[in-house]
Every structure is written in structure tokens, then in C-alpha cells.
Amino acid sequence: MNILNTLITLAVAAIPFATALMLGTTGEILCEKSGNLNLGVEGIMYIGGAFGLAGAFAYEKAISAAGHIAASGEPASSGFIAIVIAIICAFASGAIASLIYSFITITLRANQNVTGLALTIFGTGIGQFTGEYMRVKQGGFVSLSNHLKHAFSTNIFGPLAKIPVIGPILFGHNVFFYLAVIIAITIYLFLMKTRKGLHLRAVGESPATADSAGINVTRYKYAATTIGGGISAIGGMVYIMTTAGATWNHEGLSGVGWLSVALVIFCIWNPLKAIWGSALFGALMIMYLRIVVSSVPTEIYKILPYVVTTIVLVASSMRNNKEKQPPKSLGRNYFREER
């Protein structure tokens, strides 16, 4: 029973981290399915995190400026509205950032790898800039009120989470986890069961064929990259709001975006696999806090997820299964004139 309890607490504790990863990965899968290898996910998630926090923070300030103060002395802001604002801000900022990437790679046909890296540098800069700027303006500290923090990280099913064993695992999570699962399933259904999804996959596999079949390659690539980037950015916001404690610190995202890119390969471009894949990686990331092995130093323990990722990368490159390959034109730009 003790081991089971440990495992349950591990699973529950892993979920906030896993949610950020899941959203990041799902967004990137959508993007890569169109043949665009967007390495800017880290930057996009940074932007999403900073602007999501900024949105919720601005909302709360507006409430307290309007004089609505709750009995506890905190601004009487509504958790639901704050969450919606944070999601919209993160999605919009991430979509705009991806639009820059799309314009440079799709319209101006620049190298996708370098553009992605540039987006990471740019996005990290914008995120840090926004966070720091807010901090300076607020006199050293940006933080939401306690009840809003609670709204972002509390479980939404309340009493159902008290059911033994399955309660905490199924019902014990914050709203974003369920949102992420819904998004992942929706993207899967879109890709596999709809006509537009088929077109998008065709664009990713062979843009020339798709083009001659009358599919507007540019439009599909733009749409997939932009929406995918927006979804990834929500992941960044979730990370800042839950794991990082709804404040801005210098650590920022510490590589969550890059892990998401790696997870895409791990999940072989399947959003459904992203659900359990990110849960697994979330568990790996926090395992050193929950399952202490005295013979392994903490710092060595902490690099475990990265080691696992490299092993996964090698293993997935070694398998020669035709079904489990990346979209065929991934990373290559499409030149209609140069067919």
C-alpha cells in the first residue's frame, strides 16, 4: 500500500509539469504535421508564460483599481475570468510569435532550423523582458493574489478526488490538465478523421503532390504553425502559473519547450501518445523530490529526464518501422517554382 501511495502522489504531483509538456508537444505535433520543424517552442512557451501572467496580473490590477475588494483584503477577482484571460493572452502571443516564424520560413523561405533557434532567442528575450519590466514596475515582485493562484492550480472536481486510488488520478487535477487532454484528443481526431486533417498531413508528407491536388499549401502551413504555436504557448503559461508558482523568476522555463520538441519524436507524431508520454516525462522531472534514492546524488538524479530523452532519441532513430517515421517533408521548405 505504501508503494502504491507513493506512486499515486508521484502521478498527481507530476501532472502540472506534464500538462505544460502535453500542450507544448501537441502544438508542436500540429505544426510538424504540416512539414514545419519549429524549434522555437522554447521561445514561444516563454512568450506565452510571460504574457499569460501579464494578462492575469493586469486583470487583477484593474479589479483592485476599480475598488472591488473581497472580505479577505484581496482584490475580488474571479478565478474563471483570470484563467480565460490568461489562456487568451498566451494563445494570442504565441500565435503572433509563430506567425513571425511562418512568414520567414514559408513566405521568405529561410532555413527552418536557424529561424527556429532565432525564435527561441527572441522569445526568451521577450519573455524575460516582459517579466522583468513588470517586476520593476511593481517594485520588485510580480505575483497574483493567493486565491487566484489557488484557482489556477486547484482541482476542479473537488470531492470526487477523495475516492481512493482512482480519485486522485482521474479527478485530482487542475483545469488545464483536462483542457490539454481535450486539445490532444481534438487534434488527433482532426488529423485522422477529417478531410482538412488529411489535407494537412498531405502537405506535410509531400507538398508538391498536395499542391497539384489543389490544396493551398501555404495556407495550411500557416494555419497549422500559427495554431500549433498558440497551443504550445498555453503550455508555457500553465508552467508559469502552476509549477513556477504564478510569479516571474529568472529560471523561466528551464528547457520545458525543448523537452516538448523531443517528446514529439518520442510520441511518433501522435497526439494521443503525447498524453501518456508527457505524464511519464513529468514524473521523471519531479521524481527526485518524491522517490529519494540515497545512493544517487540529487544533481545526478535531476539529469535523468535528459538522459532518458537522449536514449529515446537514439532508440527511435534506430527503429525502421515505416509507420513510425516523421512527416516526409519535415524541415524542408516548399518551392513551387523549383519542382
Add this chain to the structure above:
Amino acid sequence: MANETRQSLIRLARREQMKSEYVWGIRIGSIIFALLLGCIPIMTTGNNPFSGFATIINGSLSKPIYFRQTIKIAVPLLGCALAIAPCFKMRFWNIGGEGQITIGAIAASFFALKIAPEGSLPHWGLLLLMMLSAAIAGGIWALIPAYFKAKHNTNETLFTLMMNYIAIGIVAYLQGGPWEGRKGSQIIPMFKSSARLPDVFGVHAGWIIVLLITATMHIYMKYTKQGYEIAVIGDSENTAKYAGMNVERIIMRTMFISGAICGIIGFIIASGANHTLYKGVANGVGFTSITVAWLSQLNAFVMILISFVLAILSKGSQTLQTRLSVPASVSEIVTGILLFCMLGCEFFINYKLIIRENPITGFCEKTVSKAKKICSKLISRNKSNAKEA
């Protein structure tokens, strides 16, 4: 698709070789455009962008001590950019410079901490040993992803990236464990003076090493068989295979060289600048140097200029933060914008836009020519006014 039969408004065509002065004109124009865009974040903080850029220049070049600090930032940037240039030329996206630097620094620190106190080696002997070990360690660290890329086509971008976190994790472990100085301090003790790079003209001798590497790398890439092989693989791997090149071996060899140079940079940072080893030894150099390499079009001598410019940005933005309280991360934003513009401007070098003749464009052309006439009139009037005054 319905209007496919009509000609679209803007068509693209590949340009034949463009005159080099035009090429550089476009590139310099895009840099100016990028700097103009970089004004926006400074303006959002309520500052005048010109005084912002003036503060950046002032804070990085106005006094000898600032200038030396700027050089200190530029040295590792240039070195690491030189290291990743051959990889990028080969279309091998090595973003593991960070980790390779860190591993090099670990190897150098090992000898600095274990041998320097004994004093059994002369000063230069110890430094040479540190540098060699750093080069070998960095090279081997880089060889791991290269091997898997060559044999199994493993994604090198993510592999090298993950190796960064692993390398930094190892330093974190050493800091808190076996190499810790005072118990509980989480700090590795400072190197003895025999393990420190001497200063030349007020800056540690690392700049001489890096300039030597620059010249060597230029010759290596331009005038040797190995450099040529790298260029061929970058253009087309199949061509290289048909020509009988051993692509796998070349990939591994190039990555080893790249990692070795990064390792040497790690030694320079640890022994010259910090005199100790800590988690942030690479401090983002591995990433920023990608910008340096790409902005300079992988040309070794242009890299000197670009790394210096980025060092000015980085040093100056710290001053910007203290004086005008503009967050220092503005330098990253400007760097990102610079990269975007440089990447985008290649399009205008490689393609030309052909605009379909139609009433609208005709109207536009007429308007433009009219505007030009009016402007020239105004200018001549202004000149004559000025003369009268």
C-alpha cells in the same frame, strides 16, 4: 485555385548572381531595419531609443575598463562561433556548444584543482595540459551525438541540446559534492595563480588563442581538402557519397574538431575569466554564438566583427538596465530581431519579385514618380533657403 488561370499579382523568380555590392547593401539595410525595430522595446519602457542606444555604446566602449569587459564577452562568443561554423556549413545543427564548453571547463578544472597545488608542473606546462585535456574532453562529448547522427541519423539538434543539460548537471553535482570547497558552500575553490591564464594588454590571453583559431579556421575551411569536403556535404550529401567521400567519418571528424574548440573556449572561460568552475560557466555562449556564426554567413573574419557587435549589445544592455532600468534582456530581443532580418533578407538576394502589370501598379508607379518630383523640388528649395540664410 479558381483564378490559377490568371497570372498572380506577384510572381517569384530565382535571381541570377547578384552584384556583391547590392548583396551587402541589402544585408546592411536589413541590419539597420532590425535596429529600428529594436527601438520598440526600449520605447515601451518610456525611454528615448536614441538615448538607449547611446547608453549601450557608452556603457560598452567609453572607458578602457568597459572596453576590456566588452572584449572579455566577445572572446568566447567568437571562439564558439568558429567552432560551430563547420558544423553549420555541413548542415549539422550543433546547438550543444553550451555543453561542450562546460565539459571542457570541467576537464581543465580537474587539472587546475588537482595538479596546480602540487606545483609539479611549470606554469605554461600546466596551462597547456589544461587546454589539451579540455579540447579532448569537449571533442569526445561532441563525438557522441555525431556518432549516432552518422550511424543512425539520430536528430542531432535535440541530442546536442540534451547533452547541454547533462553537462551542466554534472557541474552542479561537482559543485555540491566532490569538488566543493568549504562544506556546504556549493562553491568550487578559486584556481591557484599557476592555473590562471595571464593577462595581455589587460585582457586574459584567451583573445590571442581565439584570434589564432580564427586564422586557422579560415584556412581550414577555405584551402584544405577537409574544408572542401564539409562544404560538399552541406550542399548535397548524395553528391559527397557519389564522389566517394566517407560521409560518416567526415561528420564525426568535424564534430570532434568543433567540440574540441568549444572545449578550449571552456578552458579559456574557466582559467582566464572566472578562475573557477560553476554551473553557469557557458552562460548562454553556445546559443548566442549560433547568431554570430549565422549573421556572418560562416565567414571567419566577419565573425570577429559580429561577435564584437553582440558583445557591445550585451555589455551595453547591462548599463541600460542600471541607468535607465530597461531590462537587460533587451539585448536578446535585438539579437533575435537581427537574426530574423538577416534570415529574411536572403530571400530578396535569391529571388526577385515580378509584379504583374495592371492598372493598380501603373497608378502606383505614377504616384511614386510624382512624389519623387515633388520631393526633389522641396529639397532644392530647402537648399536655396539655406544658402540665403
